Amino acid sequence: MAEFHDVVVIGAGMAGLACSQRLQQAGVDFLVLEAADRVGGRVQTNSSLGGGRPFEIGALMIHGTQVVTHAWLREFGLHARPLPTTKRARFWRDGHLERLPLPGNLLHRTIGLRAFYQGAFILPKRLSAYDGPDVSLAEWLARQDALPGAKLLVNLLYAHASAADADALGVRGPAEETALASEEFGYRNFQVVEGYDALVSRRAAPLMDRIRLRTIVTAIGRWAGGVRIDTMGPDGLGGEVRAKRAVITLPLGVLQAETVAFDPPLPEAKRDAIRAIAFGDAMVILLRLRDSDLAARLGDFGLLWGEGPTSFHRPYVGTHHPPDILDGFLVGREARRRATLSDDEVRDLTLEDLRAILPPSVRVGQVDGYACSRWPVHPFVRGGYSFLPPGGTVDHRRALAAPVDGVLFFAGEATHTHGEPATVHGAIETGYRAASEAIESLRRP
Ligand SMILES: Cc1cc2nc3c(=O)[nH]c(=O)nc-3n(C[C@H](O)[C@H](O)[C@H](O)COP(=O)(O)OP(=O)(O)OC[C@H]3O[C@@H](n4cnc5c(N)ncnc54)[C@H](O)[C@@H]3O)c2cc1C
Structure with a gap:
């Protein structure tokens, strides 16, 4: 006989974890199915390259001062540090590398x-x-x-x-x-001092016995009052779980790729929304540099921007850590293209981008450590994060978020309808919303 639960949550990224937290608090019997061998989804920290220091290869920052991520950090005694990247930005244009112009620097050549x-x-x-x-x-x-x-x-x-x-x-x-949006985007950014993974593991700890890793959902069937989830387990064998409700937190890229079959198919308004919202591409490349004089030549910089495809952040700007690790952030078509290249090719192209931003007299040094994330070709993400292309509206996000037949509920950053999709806190909020909807529907006669 198939296993049975009140609610099955599909995906253990931030939306899935937030949803599960609420279900647990409400005493609901639930199970989380996660395709990857780890929780956190597009939140991922690399701690090996910096000898234990955390470097993000998924979500990099917390955007905003009041967003729910800060409350999560406080709950676990973790810390956020303001990132003065904008203030310490360096721009490269027309052959000049310049700081952000300050009043008084009226003849600024670059910007x-x-x-x-x-x-x-x-x-x-x-x-x-x-x-x-x-x-x-x-x-x-x-x-x-x-x-x-x-x-x-x-x-x-x-x-x-x-x-x-x-x-x-x-x-x-x-x-x-x-x-x-509740806060102006982009200007007040924070870093999780202990690394985002520290937050993920603390949120997930009390849920782990309810989370089934390396379990790929392949099909979702529904009928009045119930759902059937087909899975492929770590042993390569198929399985089946039944539940009264399902909360689907699949990334938009996965929904667009139609690797999960819906039976019956999703309603036309939902399929239209899946097409109308776009899923961008993003990857992070970490470079550990030796014998570099970046710090000596550029000062305590936080961001390097040129006209090339990669921008470079210094995660430890404003601290005493030398900029021996830089993170390169690459988006759009070029991110999708490079995600398919070999490690050597990605590293070399990133170095070329860095050299193109810097005056020739700055010594970049040697790369003695490297890591990157390939979200655009990650089978359980297939991109970066969602955005609205021409013709895309918040109504499409509302349609993506809308429940189906009272049994399927939708969460995940792309379903955020209050102006903050594509963020960690946006994903958390959708997880809470979908949990409330599922709990409410279970209580209805
Ligand atoms: C490079 C990059 C940088 C970013 N920078 C920032 C930033 O600075 N600040 C910020 O706030 N946000 C940032 N974001 C966005 C942020 O990471 C996401 O909005 C958020 O993490 C999405 O959470 P989610 O739960 O909606 O989706 P996900 O984290 O993608 O979770 C979905 C889960 O579903 C699982 N799954 C997929 N397919 C299946 C299947 N068939 N069966 C079972 N499980 C499945 C996946 O493995 C995954 O764990 C960034 C994202 C990227 C990629």
Whole structure:
């Protein structure tokens, strides 16, 4: 006889863990099915490259000062550290590497005070107020009367925030999301001092006997009042679990790839939403450098940005740690392409990107350690995070989040309907929402 539970949660990323926490608190009998051999999903920390120091290869930061992730950290006695990356940014353009312009530095050659003001304030404001036909960000930027440096800044900011190229990203949808968000995005960022994995393992600890790892969900059947989940276990053998309800936290990339079959198929509005929201691509490359004079030449920098595809962050900016490990952040088509290359190729291309940003006189040194995440080709992610392309709206996110036939509930960052998808805290909030919906439906006669 098939195993039976009140609720099956599919996926043990942040949404799945948050959902399970709520189900446990409510005393619901639940089981979590997770395809990978670890929990956390797109949150992953590498602690080997830095001799125990944590470096993120999935989610890098906490965006915002009030978001739920801070409450999770406090609950477990973990710490967040403000990241002064914006203040300590270095930009490379037209053959010059410059700091962020400060008032007084009016003749700034790279981004320039006027261009910076336009890029950081005027264009985003115009973008939020735009009510013309939805076009791509690239098209919209091309039509704007603004300095090239300002356009570059907007291009980089939005591309990184959305894991997308500017010609793929919409204008109206992201503006709608910005208006709904509880905090302005991008300027107040924090790092989990102990590493995001520390948070994941603490949240997961009391749930572990309910989480079944290396169990791939292959099909989800439903009927009035129940669901049947087909699985492939670590032994390669098929299995079946039945439940009254299922909470599905599959990444949008997995839903789009249709590697999980729905029987009967999902309603048309849900399938339309899966197509209308886009799933971006992102990867992180860690480089450990020896004999480098980056710190001596650039000072205590936090972010290096050029016109190339990779931007470089220094996770320990503002501390006494030397910048011996840099993280390269790559998004969009180039991330998807490079994710298919060999380790040597990815490392060499990243070094080329770094050298292209730096003046030739800066010694990059040798790479004596390297790690990267390949989310775009990860079979249980298939991308980076979701964004709204031209024509995509928050209504599509609402349709993606909507329950089906009172038995299937949907969570995960792409289902966030209040302007903060593509984030850790957004994923947590959707997990809480879906848990409440499932609990409520179980209580209904
Ligand atoms: C490179 C990168 C950088 C990022 N940077 C930031 C950042 O700085 N700040 C921030 O807030 N957010 C960031 N994000 C986004 C953030 O990581 C995600 O929004 C969040 O972690 C998503 O959580 P989730 O639970 O919705 O999905 P996931 O974490 O993807 O969880 C889904 C789970 O489902 C499992 N699964 C998939 N298929 C199956 C199957 N068939 N059967 C069973 N299980 C399955 C997966 O293995 C996974 O564990 C970043 C993401 C990436 C990739």
